[in-house]
Amino acid sequence: MIRVLLADDHLLIREALVLLLETEDGIEVVADVGRGDEAVDRALALKPDIAVLDIDMPGLDGLAAAERMARDLPGCRLVIVTAHGRPGNLRRAMAAGVRGFLGKDAPGARLAEVIRQVAGGARYIDPQLAADALAVEECPLTPRELDTLRAAADGAPVARIARSLGLSEGTVRNYLSAAVTKLGADNRHAAVRAARDLGWL
Amino acid sequence: MIRVLLADDHLLIREALVLLLETEDGIEVVADVGRGDEAVDRALALKPDIAVLDIDMPGLDGLAAAERMARDLPGCRLVIVTAHGRPGNLRRAMAAGVRGFLGKDAPGARLAEVIRQVAGGARYIDPQLAADALAVEECPLTPRELDTLRAAADGAPVARIARSLGLSEGTVRNYLSAAVTKLGADNRHAAVRAARDLGWL
DNA sequence: GGGCACCCATGACAAATGTCACCGGTACTC
DNA sequence: GAGTACCGGTGACATTTGTCATGGGTGCCC
Numbered sequence: 226m227i228r229v230l231l232a233d234d235h236l237l238i239r240e241a242l243v244l245l246l247e248t249e250d251g252i253e254v255v256a257d258v259g260r261g262d263e264a265v266d267r268a269l270a271l272k273p274d275i276a277v278l279d280i281d282m283p284g285l286d287g288l289a290a291a292e293r294m295a296r297d298l299p300g301c302r303l304v305i306v307t308a309h310g311r312p313g314n315l316r317r318a319m320a321a322g323v324r325g326f327l328g329k330d331a332p333g334a335r336l337a338e339v340i341r342q343v344a345g346g347a348r349y350i351d352p353q354l355a356a357d358a359l360a361v362e363e364c365p366l367t368p369r370e371l372d373t374l375r376a377a378a379d380g381a382p383v384a385r386i387a388r389s390l391g392l393s394e395g396t397v398r399n400y401l402s403a404a405v406t407k408l409g410a411d412n413r414h415a416a417v418r419a420a421r422d423l424g425w426l
Numbered sequence: 427m428i429r430v431l432l433a434d435d436h437l438l439i440r441e442a443l444v445l446l447l448e449t450e451d452g453i454e455v456v457a458d459v460g461r462g463d464e465a466v467d468r469a470l471a472l473k474p475d476i477a478v479l480d481i482d483m484p485g486l487d488g489l490a491a492a493e494r495m496a497r498d499l500p501g502c503r504l505v506i507v508t509a510h511g512r513p514g515n516l517r518r519a520m521a522a523g524v525r526g527f528l529g530k531d532a533p534g535a536r537l538a539e540v541i542r543q544v545a546g547g548a549r550y551i552d553p554q555l556a557a558d559a560l561a562v563e564e565c566p567l568t569p570r571e572l573d574t575l576r577a578a579a580d581g582a583p584v585a586r587i588a589r590s591l592g593l594s595e596g597t598v599r600n601y602l603s604a605a606v607t608k609l610g611a612d613n614r615h616a617a618v619r620a621a622r623d624l625g626w627l
Numbered sequence: 628g629g630g631c632a633c634c635c636a637t638g639a640c641a642a643a644t645g646t647c648a649c650c651g652g653t654a655c656t657c
Numbered sequence: 658g659a660g661t662a663c664c665g666g667t668g669a670c671a672t673t674t675g676t677c678a679t680g681g682g683t684g685c686c687c
Contacts, residue, residue: 568662568664593666594665596665597666600665600666601665
């Protein structure tokens with residue numbers, strides 16, 4: 226019997242997924258939680274074979290939870306199920322040691338199949354998402370450029386960005402200008418959108 | 427037997443929800459689809475008692491689908507299930523004649539309960555979302571201000587906005603300036619975020 | 628050591644943006 | 658008819674921005 230912990234922030238979805246997994250032979254859902262930090266706590270207590278994590282969650286997102294669990298609970302194998310198949314998410318998940326990654330538009334039977342495969346030691350990456358991730362080149366932005374872009378993401382003026390990063394305004398403008406040029410955007414706000422779409426933010 | 431049509435763009439979620447509803451007595455899922463336009467087509471063909479619609483969908487979003495179905499299929503009662511309980515969405519749903527509105531963080535049993543209530547002629551609005559919607563004052567922006575704000579949402583420069591709306595650049599700047607002032611934002615990009623958060627965009 | 632990438636900064640200039648006053652026109656209400 | 662709200666526009670101005678050249682500093686690799 227494969228013991229599964231399921232984490233998704235929407236109760237309705239979580240209950241439905243539990244029901245779906247319970248109809249599968251050999252799979253038992255030992256816990257279901259709605260927060261990333263709670264997922265880590267429960268996993269430490271219950272030591273499930275597999276943790277199935279959504280990315281969008283309060284407290285700690287699914288990827289951060291995966292990173293912690295990979296460190297503190299190496300016996301537990303990780304599967305990410307997400308609505309947002311951004312290349313950056315996939316990359317980050319792979320870096321965290323996640324062994325299964327699939328989108329929410331996969332058929333239900335596939336989730337069970339992936340859980341079995343991963344429990345057996347194999348890996349499974351959604352082919353569509355993998356192709357997208359490989360098609361997108363590496364992020365050309367330097368760490369500092371990413372910082373300034375992130376700080377600009379909510380429409381803050383340069384002065385506030387400079388203060389929040391402890392930089393001079395001129396420096397911030399230089400970084401933003403470089404980011405805008407590299408991304409081929411009209412201005413920094415379009416650059417923020419572009420970077421986010423490519424999963425670089 | 428209540429005949430239900432279910433629309434959600436994520437196959438995994440949809441299958442799980444079908445399973446959840448099928449465990450309920452007196453409810454039968456007669457069709458499940460992943461696109462808003464498809465939902466309308468299938469509903470016209472099958473004439474279900476209830477249509478359960480997600481908002482985020484390709485083709486036609488759940489609210490637009492609800493508006494069409496309310497017009498073309500008055501016998502079919504509408505329930506919206508969404509992850510994004512923005513006040514604007516709720517308002518638009520009510521205007522379209524939707525009779526049930528609940529978040530995806532509701533418990534599974536509630537969905538079945540709401541379907542039964544709505545099939546019986548009652549209404550059900552998620553109390554939390556209803557409170558949020560009532561707490562937010564009416565949108566103070568004029569239609570034209572909303573247009574320009576929408577056109578500015580992707581970071582387009584004023585010149586492109588003016589062209590796309592057939593206005594002079596000065597006029598566009600005036601509308602944007604008014605919107606920024608009314609929303610108390612630092613600039614139009616922050617204004618876009620603010621308006622979107624309040625469900626006005 | 629030289630080359631290179633990155634970090635942080637300054638100064639200067641052009642372009643875009645935000646703000647204001649003010650114009651006329653339409654439509655609706657009191 | 659007066660008042661009000663919205664639409665569309667112009668012109669002017671200050672501020673914010675994007676861009677460029679240029680500087681010095683660090684750390685890494687060949």
